[in-house]
Amino acid sequence: MVTTQQSSTKQDILEYLVKHAQATAVELAAALDISPQAIRRHLKDLEVEDLIVYSSVQAGMGRPQHVYKLSSKGRDRLRREAADSYGEFAVSLLDTVAQTVGHDQVSSILRKQWERKAQEYRDRLGNGSLHQRVETLVELRKAEGYMAEYHPIDSNESESGDRFILMEHNCAISNLAESFPSICGHELEMFAAVLPDCTVERTHWIINGEHRCGYLVQARKVRS
Known part of the structure; x- marks a missing residue:
């Protein structure tokens, strides 16, 4: 059950970053109603998987904030998940058709x-x-x-x-x-x-x- 919840939360983080392009840990915690400490653990796991990247941004006089966004691998993963029903077969099929009858057709x-x-x-x-x-x-x-x-x-x-x-x-x-x-x-x-x-x-x-x-x-x- 815990593993399932963690997986769901990580997916929620990825989908939030798709929609909003970038976010801080505090913003993600507020949006997903999860403690900042828990969000940071999930973010660390996603970093290890190379699904997200971050940059440091100075906000006022305090410590720099990490601003997270999807990596190319993270975006590709979501695209693959959404495209499962089409798959590489569709691309291969259209390539074959194009070679046979031409791109105009x-x-x-x-x-x-x-x-x-x-x-x-x-x-x-x-x-x-x-x-x-x-x-x-x-x-x-x-x-x-x-x-x-x-x-x-x-x-x-x-x-x-x-x-x-x-x-x-x-x-x-x-x-x-x-x-x-x-x-x-x-x-x-x-x-x-x-x-x-x-x-x-x-x-x-x-x-x-x-x-x-x-x-x-x-x-x-x-x-x-």
Whole structure:
């Protein structure tokens, strides 16, 4: 039981660092409701496993603070966990298809796959409010391993309608995206197709070295 709890806490730490990019031991203790002493023990174990790294930052006149973030090994581990259902077989299969019919044909195949996925999402989202549909979409993406979340954006311009930031802190198909970057373009098109009454813009991109993928979802203005 103790081993299971420790493993769960370490996983919680890794997932927190995915979402927030970095944190101190005190911040992690507060967020996970665990004593700083216990958090530091878990952090030490994660350091030994090379899953996290830290830098020392001077805060005021006191001792320097350690600021922790995921190492490349730590991020790769989470990506592998999220991508278990796809695996290396999918990459190998697409490589074989590309060698056989060419990359243009592969891109066409991937587009059709996203169009089918978009239809599946639309059927699940229904015709509720934009807020309800975004919330349901995030739940569907979370179930697929994307560690998704969303945040409403307040607007002083009522005519702008509802706006949301949709974040995905983990890419469940990162290995595919690295070999076939066009997948990311199709994903943006898919979100736009799922929410046809909205504009969808990319704000963050893991492939560009950022720690998350992000999208701005905004209801289209209704012309009077």
